[in-house]
Amino acid sequence: MPELPETETIRRDLVAVITGKTIQELRVLVPKLARPGPEIFCLQLKGRKIRGLQRHGKLLLFELGKEVLLVHLGMTGALIFRSSEALPPYTHIVFYLDGGKLFYADPRRFGWLEVLPAEALPRHPFYASLGPDALKVDFLEFEKKISGHKRRIKEVLLDQRVLAGLGNIYTDEALFRAGIHPCRRATGLTPEEKRRLFEAVKTVLHRGIELRGCSIRNYVDGHGNPGHFQNELRVYGRRGEPCFRCGTPLLYTRIAGRGTTFCPSCQR
DNA sequence: GACAACCTGACC
DNA sequence: GGTCAGGTTGTC
Numbered sequence: 223m224p225e226l227p228e229t230e231t232i233r234r235d236l237v238a239v240i241t242g243k244t245i246q247e248l249r250v251l252v253p254k255l256a257r258p259g260p261e262i263f264c265l266q267l268k269g270r271k272i273r274g275l276q277r278h279g280k281l282l283l284f285e286l287g288k289e290v291l292l293v294h295l296g297m298t299g300a301l302i303f304r305s306s307e308a309l310p311p312y313t314h315i316v317f318y319l320d321g322g323k324l325f326y327a328d329p330r331r332f333g334w335l336e337v338l339p340a341e342a343l344p345r346h347p348f349y350a351s352l353g354p355d356a357l358k359v360d361f362l363e364f365e366k367k368i369s370g371h372k373r374r375i376k377e378v379l380l381d382q383r384v385l386a387g388l389g390n391i392y393t394d395e396a397l398f399r400a401g402i403h404p405c406r407r408a409t410g411l412t413p414e415e416k417r418r419l420f421e422a423v424k425t426v427l428h429r430g431i432e433l434r435g436c437s438i439r440n441y442v443d444g445h446g447n448p449g450h451f452q453n454e455l456r457v458y459g460r461r462g463e464p465c466f467r468c469g470t471p472l473l474y475t476r477i478a479g480r481g482t483t484f485c486p487s488c489q490r
Numbered sequence: 491g492a493c494a495a496c497c498t499g500a501c502c
Numbered sequence: 503g504g505t506c507a508g509g510t511t512g513t514c
Contacts, residue, residue: 225508280509297509298498312498330497332509348510373491382510389508439500439507458508479493481506 224280224295226356226387227430227451228441232301233277235444236324239303243319244271245286252314255328257336266337267291267317279352279386283343290340292349296332298440301325310446329440356387357427364420368408375411375419376404377478388423390480391436391458396422398457403489404482405475429454457483 224232245267250256256263266289274285282301284291293301302310305322315326315335326335336346343349353367367385371378378384379393388396397404399422402415411419435441435449438459442448456466461474461483470487 228508294509296497297507299509328497329499330507330509332496377491380509391508436508441508476492478491480509 224299224435224441225389225392225430226277226280226427227392228435228443228449229277229280229282229295229387230357230431231435231449232295232444233275233282236301236303237275239322239444240272240319240324241274242272243321244269245317246320247318249316249318250314251316252331255314255326255331255334257334258338263335263337272319278349278355279382280389281349281352281386285340288340289337290343292334292336292338292346293326294334294348296328296330296334298330299326299328299333300440300442300446301444302327302442302446303444304446351383352386353382353384354386356385356423359385361417361420364423365413365416368416368419369411371408373408374405374477375402375408376480376482378408379423380478380480387427390482391438391455392423392426392430394458394483395426395456398422398485398489399425401488401490403486404477404484457485459483 248264250260253260270286276283282293302325303322310325310327312327312329313325314328317324368378376393379388400418430451433450434443436451437448438452457472460472462471465472465485468487470485472483473486475482
């Protein structure tokens with residue numbers, strides 16, 4: 223579900239309503255999602271004040287003073303703030319704050335939440351493996367990170383160790399806008415193509431945030447409402463349909479285990 | 491690299 | 503019944 227723009231939309235929604243609030247009580251309904259385990263999870267979080275909410279790639283970081291809470295939304299995770307009791311479907315964890323509730327809902331349960339001491343964050347295996355945030359890199363760093371890989375460019379863009387935040391939708395959309403075939407080797411991209419790709423990545427991510435995320439299936443923002451980027455998709459989910467630019471039927475293939483849609487004529 | 495695994499649901 | 507799905511990890 224959530225790539226960088228969806229995660230950022232949720233972050234902005236939540237910052238406005240939970241900053242300064244205290245976790246008074248919590249309920250864990252699906253133990254395996256609460257790391258390192260449900261007991262420690264509750265013990266460490268109860269009574270903590272939410273000082274801030276950061277994001278790195280697709281990862282959310284709740285700043286709680288001595289502790290930090292990491293939340294990865296996986297494929298279908300959602301964080302929904304409500305003042306009413308109404309439990310969203312597939313709610314697995316509930317945070318009772320002073321003035322509202324924060325629900326973690328996730329039909330497929332691929333997401334996870336983990337509490338750890340703030341000083342241990344730099345050694346956290348997942349956090350430490352992440353490359354720079356895709357929205358924050360400048361061109362020089364972008365070029366440095368994606369160059370030198372023999373792999374196909376789509377694989378490289380999806381690799382969170384290279385850049386953090388791009389997922390399947392925004393990768394396909396960026397490659398289309400840059401006019402680059404997803405099977406091209408990263409090594410073989412010309413400086414001009416890298417520049418176009420950099421600009422395309424920034425454009426789709428910013429536009430995704432502007433439209434509050436892409437709700438094709440499950441995604442909802444921090445208040446449970448869908449986003450609108452799905453109305454601006456040019457290739458993702460359009461296999462077999464005519465390219466908006468040249469009319470050629472869009473092709474579908476599989477790269478790094480992910481469905482990939484592209485225009486064989488516009489993307490070279 | 492390709493593929494299965496973790497899960498549940500939607501769609502043909 | 504089979505296929506596919508905004509992610510990540512671990513195995514041949």
